[in-house]
Amino acid sequence: TGHHWGYGKEDGPSAWHRQYPVAKGNRQSPIDIIPNEARRDSTLGPIFLKYDQCRSLNIANNGHSVVVEFDDSDDRSVVLGGPLDNPYRLKQFHFHWGGKGCEGSEHTVAGVGYASELHVVHWNAVKYKTYNDAAAAPDGLAVLGIFLELGDDHRWLHMITDALYMVKFKGSATDFKGFNPKCLLPSSLHYWTYLGSLTTPPLHESVTWIVLKEPIVVSEKQLGMFRMLQFNGEEEDQRMRMENNFRPPQNLKERIVRSSN
Ligand SMILES: CCc1cc2c(cc1OS(N)(=O)=O)CC[C@@H]1[C@@H]2CC[C@]2(C)[C@@H](O)CC[C@@H]12
């Protein structure tokens, strides 16, 4: 059904605007964050992540990334505070990464990228009935962006990388219970925040981005496991390794980035 988007030469980020004109909009993501130009805002309080009652459901390969989904049928796990006017419900998390030894994050900091970026996705269930409605609304989503830099093994990431062989191909999914994303957070919750968008089509301008300043550390071996995933389905002839699934920084336009204290 229609031409599908991807991260290749013909169907990648530079071509998305043809089918999704909002790609050239006024609040697109990701962006290059310039710390010296971010506005320290004393009205910006800390964020709180209430994940203790979270219930992970499954891990899946959607042909663009690997996603862990949560039970979002009540307010059991939410993010609140910071730039947010009300609690936003935890929905899923997924990653973006590069090729071996290359950058792979979506946001960059003063022009420098990280090896990977984790997106922890929440939606405004106070104002919107469904996730899909929220995902199309200007204040519908709150996404926590966490940078991954290369170093020693991450002590908990193996819980995810051990499951990746089960979701090698697009369209595959498997049970993934009892995982709490709290174990993927850095020690500091200091952040930058700005109004942006989904970083993949349909590129809806519906995301309040909260990008943590402190990266987490994972090993090249662990990150390399993500590259065993494939963009293609099991039945497709063309085998395409899942890597470089990131959109480059977009124009800041009339936006400012605020910094927590
Ligand atoms: C924020 C995480 C997220 C949500 C969605 C996408 C991509 C996303 O990752 S990202 N990197 O944060 O932008 C692309 C598909 C989108 C989905 C939000 C809900 C939809 C818009 C559906 O209604 C139809 C297509 C869906």
Ligand SMILES: [Zn+2]
């Ligand atoms: Zn993402």
